[in-house]
Amino acid sequence: MSGSLPLRLFVPEPSARPGDIPDFSHLRFDPAGAVARPDPCSAESTLRHLPYALLRILDEEGKAVGDWVPDVSADVLIAGLRAMVQTRLFEDRMFRAHRQGKTSFFMKSTGEEAIGVAQAMALAPGDMCFPTYRVQGWLIARGYPMEQMIHQIYSNEKDPLKGRQLPILYSARDYGFYSLSGNVGSRFGHAVGWAMASAYKGDTRIALGYIGDGTTAEGDFHEALTFAAVYRAPVILAVTNNQWAISTFSGIAGAEHVTFAAKALAYGIPGLRVDGNDFLAVWAATEWAAARARANGGATLIEFVTYRASGHSTSDDPTKYRPADEAAHWPLGDPVVRLKAHLIGRGDWSEERHVQMEAELTEALRTAQRAADAVGTLGKSKPPLSEMFEGVFKEPDWRVIEQRRELGI
Numbered sequence: 357m358s359g360s361l362p363l364r365l366f367v368p369e370p371s372a373r374p375g376d377i378p379d380f381s382h383l384r385f386d387p388a389g390a391v392a393r394p395d396p397c398s399a400e401s402t403l404r405h406l407p408y409a410l411l412r413i414l415d416e417e418g419k420a421v422g423d424w425v426p427d428v429s430a431d432v433l434i435a436g437l438r439a440m441v442q443t444r445l446f447e448d449r450m451f452r453a454h455r456q457g458k459t460s461f462f463m464k465s466t467g468e469e470a471i472g473v474a475q476a477m478a479l480a481p482g483d484m485c486f487p488t489y490r491v492q493g494w495l496i497a498r499g500y501p502m503e504q505m506i507h508q509i510y511s512n513e514k515d516p517l518k519g520r521q522l523p524i525l526y527s528a529r530d531y532g533f534y535s536l537s538g539n540v541g542s543r544f545g546h547a548v549g550w551a552m553a554s555a556y557k558g559d560t561r562i563a564l565g566y567i568g569d570g571t572t573a574e575g576d577f578h579e580a581l582t583f584a585a586v587y588r589a590p591v592i593l594a595v596t597n598n599q600w601a602i603s604t605f606s607g608i609a610g611a612e613h614v615t616f617a618a619k620a621l622a623y624g625i626p627g628l629r630v631d632g633n634d635f636l637a638v639w640a641a642t643e644w645a646a647a648r649a650r651a652n653g654g655a656t657l658i659e660f661v662t663y664r665a666s667g668h669s670t671s672d673d674p675t676k677y678r679p680a681d682e683a684a685h686w687p688l689g690d691p692v693v694r695l696k697a698h699l700i701g702r703g704d705w706s707e708e709r710h711v712q713m714e715a716e717l718t719e720a721l722r723t724a725q726r727a728a729d730a731v732g733t734l735g736k737s738k739p740p741l742s743e744m745f746e747g748v749f750k751e752p753d754w755r756v757i758e759q760r761r762e763l764g765i
């Protein structure tokens with residue numbers, strides 16, 4: 357057609373690149389306490405404002421404000437703080453272990469610890485989480501042995517998964533931690549399926565599925581939401597929006613004009629948008645969605661707004677694609693610092709106790725690492741070769757038998 361403009365694609369760009377001043381002015385943040393807490397069993401049609409608000413409980417001074425404040429004792433909050441600090445120390449130590457050649461690969465969740473930790477503590481022991489690699493704090497909060505984690509990270513003889521998974525793709529059914537998958541998004545649908553099975557059997561357990569902001573662009577996300585909404589599956593669907601998917605910013609997954617929580621609207625389920633660096637807000641939102649699911653009210657989508665303070669993995673260098681100091685400018689702060697300030701403000705914690713706790717945790721980690729080092733680091737010790745033939749088929753298969761004979765084991 358003459359006179360028509362040539363068509364152009366729009367490609368979103370992040371607000372700052374290396375060398376620029378970090379800029380988060382495009383993000384909308386409500387003050388703490390601004391969002392009213394509806395009854396968890398409210399009709400979905402009355403909850404449609406929530407995906408555009410931001411649920412926050414801890415204010416700038418560390419005070420817990422508003423009607424979402426959960427009824428959690430100081431001891432439990434201290435346990436949460438401890439698990440977050442332990443996660444951070446553990447991850448820093450394992451990152452160094454990678455640089456020392458002790459493992460092939462590692463990923464950290466620095467800045468996002470409140471999500472896995474608070475959810476592990478707020479949900480019931482029989483519930484099942486379908487994790488991403490970004491929530492290993494769940495395992496730490498539930499007391500999974502550090503030494504066992506390190507054996508897997510080293511892929512040594514005592515690796516509980518016998519060398520069949522990447523170093524950090526844990527599997528721990530007894531801790532409510534379903535096997536992690538390297539194929540991002542694949543577990544979101546499994547969470548819904550598991551929850552549907554629980555309801556089908558008349559059980560009382562609910563599921564929690566995790567997905568990253570970038571992975572919401574995959575079909576798995578939308579398939580899972582369809583099933584969850586249609587069958588009112590007792591599931592919490594958590595999007596950890598840490599602003600980045602490796603080197604790709606969240607705008608590429610559609611974050612610029614609509615929140616991830618707002619994707620729930622199209623499916624007719626509630627969507628909560630929550631400050632993911634506010635331990636109490638993560639707890640309260642999880643409790644709310646769990647109460648709804650347990651009352652047969654169905655699924656809730658929760659977007660946890662957070663920031664990936666570290667690189668994507670040991671293979672990544674984030675200074676190549678974002679300002680080096682962007683994490684320090686993140687307007688929602690650091691989850692450890694915020695919970696610590698809250699507890700100190702209440703008179704339940706002190707700088708001295710914090711330092712002492714860090715020292716204790718460091719010592720326990722050192723002991724666990726020493727024990728794993730003694731078994732063997734990467735390549736120095738391996739699960740027995742015969743393990744690769746075990747647990748593959750229920751009945752021995754002729755191909756496996758033949759291959760095993762060829763290897764003489």
Ligand SMILES: Cc1ncc(C[n+]2csc(CCOP(=O)(O)OP(=O)(O)O)c2C)c(N)n1
Nearest residue numbers: 490538539540568569570571598600601602
């Ligand atoms: C199906 C699939 N596609 C691509 C990859 C490669 N990959 C691994 S992590 C990742 C980014 C995921 O980003 P996000 O969902 O935001 O999670 P985050 O790492 O930020 O927690 C990609 C593309 C993969 N592992 N699986």
Ligand SMILES: [Mg+2]
Nearest residue numbers: 568569600601
């Ligand atoms: Mg991400």
